[in-house]
Structures are given as structure tokens and as C-alpha cells.
Amino acid sequence: MAPVDHARYCCATPVTANILQGNRKFLIKVKAAAGRVPRTSSCVRFRTETTCKQEESSKIRERPQLPDHYRSVIWQAAWNSAARLAPNADHETSTGGSYIGAIANLMKLHREAPPAQPRLRSQRASATKKVIVKHLPALRKALTGIQGLDEITGGGLPKGRPTLVCGSAGCGKTLLAMEFLVRGATQFDEPGVFMAFEETTKDLAQNVTSLGFDLNSLVARKKMVLDFVLVEHNETEAAGEYDLEGLFIRLGVAIDSIGAKRVVLDTIETLFAGLPNPAVLRAELGRLFRWLKGKGVTAVITGERGEGSLTRQGLEEYVSDCVIMLDHRVSEQSSSRRLRIVKYRGSTHGTNEYPFLIDEDGISVLPVTSLALEHATSNARISTGIPRLDAMLGSKGYYRGSSVMISGTAGTGKSSLAAHFADAACRRGERVLYFSFEESPMQIMRNMRSIGIDFQPWVKKGLLQIHANRPTFGGLETHLAMKHKLISKFKPRVVILDPLNSLIAGDNVTEVQSMFTRLLDFLKTSRVTGLFTTLVSNGGSVEQSDVSISSLIDTWLVLRDIDTGGERNRGLSILKSRGMAHSNQIREFLLTDHGVELRDVYVGASGVLTGSARLTQEAQDQALQMLHAQEIERRQLDLKSKRQALEAQISALRASFEVQQNESLRITGQEQAQGAQLAQGRVNMGLSRNQDEAQKNRRPKSK
Amino acid sequence: MKAEPTRSTRPKAKSLPRQRASKRYILKLYIAGQSPKSVNAIANINRICEENLKGRYELEVIDLYQQPHLAQRAQIIALPTLTRKLPAPLRRIIGDLSNTQRVLEGLDLQVMP
Numbered sequence: 001m002a003p004v005d006h007a008r009y010c011c012a013t014p015v016t017a018n019i020l021q022g023n024r025k026f027l028i029k030v031k032a033a034a035g036r037v038p039r040t041s042s043c044v045r046f047r048t049e050t051t052c053k054q055e056e057s058s059k060i061r062e063r064p065q066l067p068d069h070y071r072s073v074i075w076q077a078a079w080n081s082a083a084r085l086a087p088n089a090d091h092e093t094s095t096g097g098s099y100i101g102a103i104a105n106l107m108k109l110h111r112e113a114p115p116a117q118p119r120l121r122s123q124r125a126s127a128t129k130k131v132i133v134k135h136l137p138a139l140r141k142a143l144t145g146i147q148g149l150d151e152i153t154g155g156g157l158p159k160g161r162p163t164l165v166c167g168s169a170g171c172g173k174t175l176l177a178m179e180f181l182v183r184g185a186t187q188f189d190e191p192g193v194f195m196a197f198e199e200t201t202k203d204l205a206q207n208v209t210s211l212g213f214d215l216n217s218l219v220a221r222k223k224m225v226l227d228f229v230l231v232e233h234n235e236t237e238a239a240g241e242y243d244l245e246g247l248f249i250r251l252g253v254a255i256d257s258i259g260a261k262r263v264v265l266d267t268i269e270t271l272f273a274g275l276p277n278p279a280v281l282r283a284e285l286g287r288l289f290r291w292l293k294g295k296g297v298t299a300v301i302t303g304e305r306g307e308g309s310l311t312r313q314g315l316e317e318y319v320s321d322c323v324i325m326l327d328h329r330v331s332e333q334s335s336s337r338r339l340r341i342v343k344y345r346g347s348t349h350g351t352n353e354y355p356f357l358i359d360e361d362g363i364s365v366l367p368v369t370s371l372a373l374e375h376a377t378s379n380a381r382i383s384t385g386i387p388r389l390d391a392m393l394g395s396k397g398y399y400r401g402s403s404v405m406i407s408g409t410a411g412t413g414k415s416s417l418a419a420h421f422a423d424a425a426c427r428r429g430e431r432v433l434y435f436s437f438e439e440s441p442m443q444i445m446r447n448m449r450s451i452g453i454d455f456q457p458w459v460k461k462g463l464l465q466i467h468a469n470r471p472t473f474g475g476l477e478t479h480l481a482m483k484h485k486l487i488s489k490f491k492p493r494v495v496i497l498d499p500l501n502s503l504i505a506g507d508n509v510t511e512v513q514s515m516f517t518r519l520l521d522f523l524k525t526s527r528v529t530g531l532f533t534t535l536v537s538n539g540g541s542v543e544q545s546d547v548s549i550s551s552l553i554d555t556w557l558v559l560r561d562i563d564t565g566g567e568r569n570r571g572l573s574i575l576k577s578r579g580m581a582h583s584n585q586i587r588e589f590l591l592t593d594h595g596v597e598l599r600d601v602y603v604g605a606s607g608v609l610t611g612s613a614r615l616t617q618e619a620q621d622q623a624l625q626m627l628h629a630q631e632i633e634r635r636q637l638d639l640k641s642k643r644q645a646l647e648a649q650i651s652a653l654r655a656s657f658e659v660q661q662n663e664s665l666r667i668t669g670q671e672q673a674q675g676a677q678l679a680q681g682r683v684n685m686g687l688s689r690n691q692d693e694a695q696k697n698r699r700p701k702s703k
Numbered sequence: 704m705k706a707e708p709t710r711s712t713r714p715k716a717k718s719l720p721r722q723r724a725s726k727r728y729i730l731k732l733y734i735a736g737q738s739p740k741s742v743n744a745i746a747n748i749n750r751i752c753e754e755n756l757k758g759r760y761e762l763e764v765i766d767l768y769q770q771p772h773l774a775q776r777a778q779i780i781a782l783p784t785l786t787r788k789l790p791a792p793l794r795r796i797i798g799d800l801s802n803t804q805r806v807l808e809g810l811d812l813q814v815m816p
């Protein structure tokens with residue numbers, strides 16, 4: 001570091017931000033606690049402290065985890081506060097490498113990336129611990145305000161530098177550039193100049209009204225300057241050397257008139273069509289971009305996609321700080337818009353192609369990619385809406401935040417099961433988002449009323465939203481992006497997709513699979529329970545889903561036709577259910593006017609029986625049982641009468657025995673009396689004969 | 704419009720239709736300060752006008768550094784730019800006007816050979 005003239009800076013007002021994620025609310029506080037800013041050095045070293053607190057807004061107590069993509073917001077906030085602290089530091093020339101290091105370090109917080117430079121240390125954020133990131137800032141960024149773009153770029157476009165936005169016709173270049181200006185003017189207090197080479201200012205203002213941008217009012221409030229540059233080929237003749245000083249002057253006037261910080265040139269390549277001598281133009285464009293840099297404005301230059309190069313005239317040679325490519329692809333007659341950051345000097349960035357949408361809110365880029373499998377899991381269980389099915393699933397139902405698939409052939413009641421789940425969730429007061437690809441909301445409501453489920457009150461209460469779109473409404477990415485947006489906006493706890501496999505058209509199975517994986521990851525990270533139905537074509541194995549996503553599914557219910565006895569019945573079984581003891585039984589599945597009912601199937605000697613066959617069999621069984629019962633009763637009666645007969649005999653015998661006993665007792669008594677008399681007679685006789693003493697004594701012995 | 708009775712006797716002007724030749728030319732030259740191109744352009748246009756349009760032209764030289772707001776109104780991109788407001792239609796010639804032939808063609812003062 002250069003000789004130092006240290007100054008201590010303290011940030012009086014820390015930057016705070018509230019972030020709502022699901023039912024959790026985060027309060028982000030960023031402050032540069034104590035910065036040592038060497039004034040004379042081109043390098044600025046400072047410390048920022050970022051605290052992340054979760055405000056409990058629900059009963060669920062979970063360890064707060066800040067969603068990954070918000071970290072870039074914090075980073076930007078930290079950076080902004082740093083920039084405010086040391087406004088004199090030359091950010092432009094300070095080492096870009098250390099910035100990359102700092103970003104890499106931050107990325108390390110995001111996902112476990114390979115370790116950055118050892119001098120940059122950081123601590124993992126946890127509930128109330130502080131994140132202390134020590135970094136050397138370099139590149140300032142200008143937030144675009146475009147949903148998602150700031151996340152991918154890690155805080156916006158390079159401030160004070162030109163950015164090239166290229167793409168083929170109709171891919172949204174002008175719109176992106178315009179939104180960058182409008183958001184800058186309205187949200188970040190950075191006025192902007194829009195120099196249009198293709199559309200007149202009137203057309204332009206009209207065209208963006210549909211996005212809710214009121215250019216005329218912005219112009220009136222001196223927040224924006226619109227300048228239409230007419231390039232007319234047949235009016236212009238060249239006679240000798242020329243330069244583009246006129247354009248510079250115009251731009252200079254426009255920038256100075258409102259103190260613009262942002263400039264858009266849309267599409268500057270038009271000049272090549274209108275002006276001769278491309279070599280001069282190239283040199284002049286090079287000068288223009290240098291001039292813009294010198295002015296310190298953040299510029300967006302749009303360019304038409306060329307053959308084999310990013311732009312027709314090779315603008316990427318001049319604008320090399322940041323290049324964003326837009327793409328509008330059509331596959332199987334449906335279109336998807338995608339955005340990719342081709343390069344971004346001095347900053348890391350998302351490198352994937354991200355789908356984006358253009359709708360009434362402007363552009364939204366959706367950084368939906370497959371995330372690392374580190375989402376938190378919940379042990380909470382939620383009811384399926386059918387008590388008997390809950391019982392089959394370990395008597396508690398699905399896990400919250402798990403993915404449930406219901407597969408089955410046509411007409412087996414997939415949607416009805418889904419409707420039950422939706423109904424149950426609404427009853428718990430949770431929001432449900434229902435995506436239908438085949439039925440309109442009205443039709444769903446009517447049909448579900450027939451099985452006793454009324455969605456009307458939930459829709460009225462705002463708990464249920466049904467979105468019906470044909471799969472051909474857009475490309476897969478568009479579908480994904482739209483769902484992502486709706487889910488982020490509505491914040492449901494349950495999402496239903498019915499049926500998933502409508503999205504398959506032709507041979508795009510792998511694309512659907514990849515899209516679905518990303519959707520699932522997104523749902524799981526947001527802890528939303530997803531329920532998907534999928535139609536199994538007749539003849540195909542029920543255990544195989546067309547989308548081949550079975551491995552991503554936590555709970556898989558299979559509905560099947562049981563086709564016997566001249567009728568079709570429905571059977572439900574659980575193919576798998578991760579993390580719970582579940583029933584292995586097939587249940588018969590009945591749709592009644594008060595909902596779905598599950599019954600045990602008849603399993604007997606003649607196999608599995610359902611429907612009327614089951615009823616017949618049950619009736620037969622009942623008849624047989626009655627016969628058995630009668631037989632038993634008869635036998636019991638028989639036994640009873642036998643016992644009575646036996647008992648009568650016994651009592652008769654006893655009576656005669658008693659008679660005999662009395663007789664014999666009487667005889668014994670007589671004989672005893674006779675014996676006593678005889679003995680008495682002998683004693684009397686002895687007395688009369690004067691027996692001696694010895695005999696007297698012996699007498700009792702002989703007795 | 705004021706019709707100039709002057710009839711050109713120059714061989715170059717002979718080939719022009721009578722009407723056009725008699726019209727008055729209103730020209731504006733936009734330049735940027737004292738750059739070499741600007742200086743050249745002023746010299747060149749003065750020479751061309753004196754040679755071809757003597758007495759029936761009005762030339763206004765506008766320095767956009769002094770009046771930058773005029774650039775947008777006149778749709779100027781390249782400098783120097785010469786515009787012919789009259790006779791209609793509007794014509795623009797860019798460059799330092801060193802190519803006299805092209806200037807004359809651009810101003811419709813000479814029919815292409």
C-alpha cells in the first residue's frame with residue numbers, strides 16, 4: 001500500500017433492508033463499522049459488518065437461513081455504504097482483482113466454492129452471528145432495478161461504463177434498456193438519456209406505456225431526455241472527411257441538461273446503414289464509448305445480433321466491460337426468452353442462460369437454476385384431505401415441503417385427490433396455487449363441486465389462486481419463469497400442477513425434466529409442498545412416469561384401473577413415501593358426492609375384488625355367515641336338551657340312592673342298639689356273679 | 704420567393720433546368736469549433752458557392768459548440784454537415800466538402816454525367 005494518510009470513518013446511518021421470504025422476515029443491517037481509508041492510496045480497505053436477524057413472524061421456529069440471492073443485495077448495500085464513506089477514492093482504477101476476490105469470497109458464503117485468497121476471511125452467517133467480510137472494493141455497480149438482473153450480475157451493471165445488450169430482433173433489447181433508465185430515474189434518482197436511432201420519441205413513449213412507464217411525465221420532471229436521431233440514408237451525401245462530433249454534442253447537451261447518470265443508445269448500429277465509410281464510424285464509435293466512460297455515465301448500448309458474432313458491426317470490440325445477450329427462441333412452436341451474461345469484466349456473474357419474462361411489470365429475469373441440495377427440511381406433516389389416506393401415510397399425511405406425485409391413467413381421480421389436498425390446505429388457512437394445463441378455473445370449480453369440494457369461498461378469501469394456461473402458451477422456460485414469478489408473488493404453501501406431462505410435446509422430455517428439477521428445487525428451497533399429477537398412457541406401466549422424474553419425488557401415489565367383472569374401478573396404492581412408514585395395501589378408491597372415500601378391497605380366494613364384484617362377494621359371504629350362525633344355534637339347543645335329560649337322570653338316581661342310604665342307616669342303628677343291649681346284659685350278669693377286681697380292670701381293655 | 708433574373712452563362716449550369724437554376728439557395732453549414740475539418744469545410748463551401756451560385760445563395764455557418772441545442776433540432780449527427788433548406792427537398796452533405804464533385808451532385812447543381 002502507498003504511503004498512508006489514514007482517516008477513520010464511521011457510518012452514522014447503517015443501511016438497512018427488510019427482506020420477506022415466505023413467512024420469514026429478515027432484517028438486514030449493513031454498516032461500515034470502522035473503515036481505515038487511506039486517502040492517497042488507490043486502494044481502499046474497509047470493514048463492513050452485516051448482521052442478519054430473523055424476525056419471528058410465525059410459530060415455526062427454524063434456524064434462519066438467508067436465501068442465497070439476497071446476499072448480493074447485502075453486498076451491494078455494503079458496497080454502497082463504503083462508496084459513501086470514501087467518495088474520493090478512485091474506485092475505477094483500484095484493483096479489480098481484489099474485487100473479484102471479495103466477490104469470490106462472498107460467493108463462498110453462497111455455496112461452498114473453492115476457497116478464495118487467504119487474506120480475505122469471512123465467517124459463515126448464522127442466527128445472530130455477524131458476518132464480517134473484509135474486502136477491497138473496486139468496481140461500483142449501478143442497480144438496474146430489473147427483477148432478477150441485479151441478482152445475476154451481483155448488483156447491477158458496471159457503473160460509469162458502457163454495457164452492450166445484444167440480441168436478435170424482437171428479443172427485448174430496447175425494453176431492457178428503457179427499463180434500466182426508467183428504474184434508474186424513479187428508484188435510484190439517476191436521470192437518464194435515451195437516444196433512439198430506430199423509433200421516434202412519440203412511438204417509444206407509446207410503446208412502453210403498456211409496461212406502465214410514463215415517459216412524458218419523466219421528461220417533464222427532467223428525469224429523462226428522449227432524443228430521436230434520424231438516420232436517413234438517401235438524404236445524406238458524403239463529400240470528404242467527417243466525424244460524429246454532432247452526436248457527441250447532442251449527447252453532451254442531453255446529459256448536461258438533466259445531470260444524467262445513465263445513457264442508452266438504441267441501436268447505434270443504425271448509423272452504419274445511414275453513413276458512409278464504416279472505418280470512420282468504427283473509429284468514432286470507439287471514441288464515443290471512451291467519451292461516455294470519461295463522462296462517468298453508465299451506458300447501455302444495444303446491438304442487433306450478427307452472423308457468427310455478437311453484433312452485426314462487431315460492437316463488442318469497443319464495449320467490452322459487460323455484454324448481455326438476449327435470446328428469443330422458439331421450439332415446438334412455443335417461445336422462450338432467455339438472458340445470458342456473456343462477459344462482465346471485474347466481476348463474477350451468473351453464467352447460465354436465465355429465462356426472462358416481459359409482462360405488465362416490465363422485465364423479470366428469473367435466476368432459476370438447480371441449486372445445491374441443502375434446503376432445510378421440515379418434520380411437520382400435513383393432511384392429504386382424506387382421513388383414510390392420512391392413515392395410510394403413517395396416519396399423519398405428507399411431509400411439509402415434500403414433493404408428491406399422483407400418477408394414473410385417465411379418469412382415475414388424480415385431480416380429485418389434488419383438489420382434496422388443496423381444500424385441506426385452505427381449511428388450514430394456507431395459500432394454495434393451482435396450475436392447471438387442461439381445465440379452466442371455472443371448469444375445475446364446477447367439477448370439484450360434484451365431489452363436494454367448493455373452491456369458491458377459498459378463491460374469494462384469496463387463499464386459492466387457479467391459473468390455467470395451455471402448455472402451448474409459451475416455451476418451457478416461459479412456463480417456469482411464470483410459475484416462479486407467481487409463486488414468489490403469491491407465496492403459497494402448496495403448489496399444485498395438474499397435469500405435469502401436458503408440457504411434453506414431441507421429444508422434449510429432457511427439457512421438461514430439467515425444468516421440473518429446477519421448479520422442484522425452487523419449491524423445496526421455499527418450503528412449499530408441491531403436488532403434481534401425471535397421466536400415464538394406457539398400456540404403459542403405472543409405475544413409470546412419462547417425465548421420468550420419479551427419483552425426485554418424495555411421495556408417489558399410484559391410481560390404477562381395476563378392470564374386472566365388466567366394470568372399471570379405481571385402486572389407490574402408495575408406491576413410495578420417503579421417510580415414513582406407509583401402508584402397502586391397495587385401497588379401493590370411490591368418488592362420492594361428499595368426496596373421495598377409500599375402502600379396503602376384497603382379498604379372498606378368488607383374488608382382489610372391487611366394485612360390484614366386491615359387493616356380490618360380500619353378500620355371498622354374509623349369506624354363508626348366516627348359515628353358519630344358524631347351525632351353531634341349532635347345535636347349542638341340542639346340547640342344552642341333552643344336558644337337561646342327563647340332569648333329570650342324575651337326580652332320579654340320586655333320589656333312589658338316598659332311599660337306599662336311609663334304609664341302610666336305619667338297619668345299622670338297630671344293630672348297634674342290639675349290641676349295646678347285649679353288652680349291658682353282660683355287665684349286669686357280672687355284677688350279679690361278683691367278679692374280682694382284676695377282671696374289673698381288664699374289662700375296659702377288652703372293649 | 705424572390706426570383707433572380709440572373710441567368711448563368713457558365714457551361715456547368717447550362718445543363719440545369721431553367722427553373723432550378725433560377726432558384727435561390729439557402730444553405731446551412733454546421734461545424735464544430737475550429738477543428739481542421741470545420742475550417743476546411745468553410746473554405747470549401749465558400750469557394751463552391753462563389754463559383755456556382757454567385758449572388759443567389761444564403762449561407763449560414765453554425766458552430767454547434769456555441770449553439771449545441773441546434774444539433775437536435777436539425778438532426779445533426781456527423782460534422783461538418785451542410786444542409787440545403789431550399790430549394791426543396793432537404794439535402795444533407797456531410798464531410799469537409801473537399802470533394803467538389805460530390806458537393807455539386809448533392810446540391811443538384813450538376814447532373815450526373
